[in-house]
Amino acid sequence: MALQGNQDLSSVYYIHPSDANVTQFVSAKFNGVGFHNWKRSMILTLSTKNKLGFVDRTIAKPEITAAEFKYWERCNNQVISWLLVNLDESIAKSVLFYQTAEEIWQDLADRYGYTSMAQIYSFEQQLLEINQGTDSVSDFFTKIKTLWDGLNDANPLPYCTCELCTCNLSQRLVQRQQEHRVLQFMMKLSEQFALVRGNVLMMQLLPSIAQTYRLFAQDERHKEISAASTTLQLLFLIATTPLALKTSNLLVMVPNNLTVDRFNRSGVYGHINIGGVMQHTLPSSSSMQPTAPFSNPIQATYPDQAPPMVP
Structure with missing residues (x-):
């Protein structure tokens, strides 16, 4: 026995029980900004639900007397509800009374899907001004790639449509663009x-x-x-410094990013100021000299008399 159109899992008219729940498919509802990103997200979602044809004109509306008309109408209304819930309230009101999902989709494309030279200039200007700053490599790459994708959408590369080209011009243009972006990123x-x-x-x-x-x-x-390892080495050096040191001026090397304000270990008391003078007092009854294989020289001064112990 053949399944009805709305019961066949492979049919465009099949609606899974979970699809009856109208949910927001995208992270942010479309509010008039970023139409191409919103459109891409909706296309992916509608495609996974086998309903993309209701907005891209590949599923024609059957005659009202046809047996599958009621299946088409049900699916069409379901897609309309998905579109409305993923639109900002003010925009949703402006398309609320369209009869088909295709009409809503086309209206949004006509209003917000245009590309202007001002948009292209804006993307290019942002790419000119962007810098890593304090961002990690991952965060910075995400930012610059978002601008590249926006520019691609607003101003795609030309390509051959005659299908007779033998010089691979389209491939060469893509390769040139990739090289430019590698240099730009670096x-x-x-x-x-x-x-x-x-x-x-x-x-x-x-x-x-x-x-x-x-x-x-x-x-x-x-x-x-490497930075974490260097910091651990310095802390180990401080913890293992001999108690008896000869009274002298010592040249101690410390990493750039470490600050030790106070430490107290068996008579050792003092502080380290990175970029300034490292001062701490130690007993002067021995000629032992500590060594420290670190960068950035900072002068350490050891007076003859040690201060009282700090608990």
Whole structure:
């Protein structure tokens, strides 16, 4: 026995029981800004539910006397409810009385889907001004890629439509764009990545955008691990410094990002000010000299007399 159109799982008229719940498909309702991003999210959702044809004109409205008309009407109303719940209230009111989902979709595209030269200029200006600043490599890459995607949508690359081209012009244009974006991404990163950037620029063939991102993300991670290791080494040095030291001026090396305000260990009392003078008092009954394999010299002064113990 053949299933009815609305019961066949492969049919465009089938509605899963969970689909009857009208939910918001996108993270933010469309309020007139970012139409292309909203449209892309809705297309993905409608496609997974096998209902994209109700907005892109691939599912025609059957005659009212046809057997499948009631199935089509039910699905059409369901798609309309999905669209309305994912629109800002003011925009939803403006399309509320359209009879088909296709009409709503087309109206929104006509009003908000246009591309102007001002939009293209805005994307290009933002790409010109963007810099990593204090962002991580991952956060900065997300920001710049969002601008690239917006520019792609507003001003896509031209491509051959005659299907007779033999010079691979379209492929060459894409390759040129990718190379430009690799350079743009690298040059917008901070100077701490100058070494990796120089190595990449010396390559005969530039890596892809994804490969370039991985290189800099890995370098950032290595720097974080190295900094943490250096800090632990310094703390270990302070904890294991001999109690008896000769009275003298010592040159101690400390990492850039560490500040030790006070410490008290068996008669050792003092503070370290990064970028200034490190001062702490120690007993002067021995000629032992500590060593510290760190960067950034800071002068440490040890007076002859140690202060009283601090509990």
